[in-house]
Amino acid sequence: DTEVTQTPKHLVMGMTNKKSLKCEQHMGHRAMYWYKQKAKKPPELMFVYSYEKLSINESVPSRFSPECPNSSLLNLHLHALQPEDSALYLCASSQDGGNQPQHFGDGTRLSIL
């Protein structure tokens, strides 16, 4: 079991739907991350939050909107996604974002119809 919990585990949505992915950690970490992973590829960084502030946005389309309500929670709001956005979305956290291990959840498998 991981210490980073992601919900839901699977999500199927249409291109006009609005949904949210959720991530929670209780390790006291102050940096949290969203990654996108396509099949047989490495994770690709999307966003980094440090001390609840967005510090990195890797030129992600605006149909993905991150939110960090507090130090334990990270959301990814989805709207008007495209079929190519189907992927595994991984959340990770680390102590404060420096040179430390990032700990990953098991992801949300997202399918866009």
Next chain:
Amino acid sequence: GESVGLHLPTLSVQEGDNSIINCAYSNSASDYFIWYKQESGKGPQFIIDIRSNMDKRQGQRVTVLLNKTVKHLSLQIAATQPGDSAVYFCAENGDSWGKLQFGAGTQVVVTP
């Protein structure tokens, strides 16, 4: 741009043998490296990390070696077990604080 890469996409290993997974990196400024294991249907799991002021670090059944001269990183797994079958990723700290840059991954298949 600079990247982290792996020499072998698939590695077949007999159970009980030692495994060596290699990774080349090109950013000489990188000073932190990490190995992850990803099993099917799971997120990447931290295995071991190493900083550039070290050339070797050992964990439980795993050893990471760092050769800064040739920009090479390797993960050695002793007495490979069926549960070691997974995709292994190396990663280095990227060009921004908090950013990890992942290599392409190596599929390790353990055969009986």
